[in-house]
Amino acid sequence: MFKKILVAVDRSEMKQAVFNRAMAIAKPAKAELLLLHVLTAEESGSPDMFVSPGLSYYPVVNDSVLTVYREQWQQFEEQGLETLRSLEKIAEANGVDVSYRQVAGSPGRVICSIAEEWDADLIVMGRRGLSAIREMLLGSVSNYVLHHAACSMLTVHVEPDEDPANVDEVEAAQSAS
Helix, strand or coil, X not given: CXXXXXXXXXXXXHHHHHHHHHHHHHHHXXXXXXXXXXXXCCCCCCCCCCCCXXXXXXXXXXXXXXXXXXXXXXXXXXXXXXXXHHHHHHHHHCCCXXXXXXXXXXXXHHHHHHHHHHCCCEXXXXXXXXXXXXXXXXXXXXXXXXXHCCCEEEEECCCXXXXXXXXXXXXXXXXXX
């Protein structure tokens, strides 16, 4: 039985399906959740230092560009924390022990490191479903975690035509208890 579940979420629409699946496991097992968001420049919606109005094809890094980037990064961090806090409230309302962390770094490595440090029994995370060639070129966080985690892992895959918000595992877990 799983007692400590690390839930790796990002700001994509898939986060809801990942969270719901983790809740469906945690609630009946009375397991503790650790919600984790890894801040990375590769995440969709992260600021890009070289995308700034008025910059030419050859980017120039100066104080004003760095200032804008820092402000955008702080907003990005706050949005990640808001996501974690909203998921925390849902878990608490459902009687699940929960905490959260937001850490900057390489997602696969950070997930594995924190799972081991926290002594997680299970990691629940999404997967984008890249083709083998795209995965080889772009890398895959879920593939990295699968091969490096010291505990079990559950990947949640949402079909392209499926709305992640409709993967309603929380209600299924509530009705089962």
